[in-house]
Amino acid sequence: MNALDEAKKVNDWVFAIRREFHADPEKSMEEFRTSARVAEELGKMGIPIRRLGRTGVLGTLEGASPGKVLALRADMDALSIQEQTGFDYSSKNPGVMHACGHDFHTAILLGAAKVLSGMKDQLKGTIKFIFQPSEETAMGAKLMVEGGALENPKVDMAFGLHVIADLPIGKVVLQDGGFMASGDNWECAIKGVTAHGSSPWQGVDAIVCASAIVQGLQTLMSRVNDARDPIVVNIGTIHGGDRFNIIPGKVEMTGMNRAFSVTARESMPTWMEEVIKGTCAAYRCQYEFTYHFSCAPLVNDAWATSLVKSSVAKVIGAGNILQIPRIMGSEDFSEYAMKVPSTFMVLGVRNSAKDCVYSQHSEHYKADEDCLPTGVASFIQVAADFLS
Ligand SMILES: [Zn+2]
Ligand SMILES: [Zn+2]
Incomplete structure (x- = not known):
């Protein structure tokens, strides 16, 4: 044949x-x-x-x-x-x-x-x-x-x-x-307190906190993960604020992560939450974080x-x-x-x-x-x- x-x-x-x-x-x-x-x-x-x-x-x-x-x-x-x-x-x-x-x-x-x-x-x-x-x-x-x-x-x-x-x-x-890598997605909401843009001390700025989280998450690849085992943490969307002269009380982010090993894949939600939790504490914000294991x-x-x-x-x-x-x-x-x-x-x-x-x-x-x-x-x- x-x-x-x-x-x-x-x-x-x-x-x-x-x-x-x-x-x-x-x-x-x-x-x-x-x-x-x-x-x-x-x-x-x-x-x-x-x-x-x-x-x-x-x-x-x-x-x-x-x-x-x-x-x-x-x-x-x-x-x-x-x-x-x-x-x-x-x-x-x-x-x-x-x-x-x-x-x-x-x-x-x-x-x-x-x-x-x-x-x-x-x-x-x-x-x-x-x-x-x-x-x-x-x-x-x-x-x-x-x-x-x-x-x-x-x-x-x-x-x-x-x-x-x-x-x-x-x-x-x-x-x-x-x-091929895993593909898993997540959502994170950062909650602060809305205030007039002229009086930031009267509120808690969720955008400043979210900015620090965005930066912090990128260090997971270089300083937390085993560099011999690649991962990607991708923040795909970020939404916050309603108007240029208001301190925003809420930011929402979503993203998708990639990994080849089971160890790295299963560790990522914990690694991410450590950064989110610590940063929110430092910036006096609250958070909600949800992680969905999707594709192995x-x-x-x-x-x-x-x-x-x-x-x-x-x-x-x-x-x-x-x-x-x-x-x-x-x-x-x-x-x-x-x-x-x-x-x-x-x-x-x-x-x-x-x-x-x-x-x-x-x-x-x-x-x-x-x-x-x-x-x-x-x-x-x-x-x-x-x-x-
Ligand atoms: Zn296809
Ligand atoms: Zn396709």
């Missing part, structure tokens, strides 16, 4: 359905039409499905005889962005756009399912096709796992991929260890990565499998990776000749469609090798 040849047989269909998904994007947890289409197509392939996590779809393909269980995963959600690509198949839904390439992931996994369903007499074991909702809010994978996607039968290995604008077409990245770091398993690498090398050539610096962005594929040996591949889609140069989440985002057969063939080859 040549996986790339098999992928090319369904290429026209994959291209078409990708553009269909692109034209009809749906926001996180609202992937109703997309998941209905996925379920319909899996049904036509004779793959039994289960609905999980509100808009998720789990297809389970049994091979000719029992064996190992492989999970292949795609995410289906789009973003609240007004598309500006000018494609004739641009989003028809105002303010919603597939600007992260999840339309590619869904089409690639469906293409692989179409080929693999036709090969099931040669397969020993089971393939679970996980079409999850809501990757962008880091909710979807959790819902699929909680719904039992990795159980009955128990998954032995999981594999997923993401198209990335930074990587040239024809290249992929597969590497073991910590690959994604760690690629060494065994799974080496298996997948040897399969993907057959598709694309070992020389096109690259190593890159770790990614500080997050990916909720980590939910599967925490439960079963897993690996996550980055698929290159950058091509300046086709104007595919814009970053993920850009309103101009374009990905080279020639990545589609590579993605489909990678899933096919990994499945064929793992279940042979």
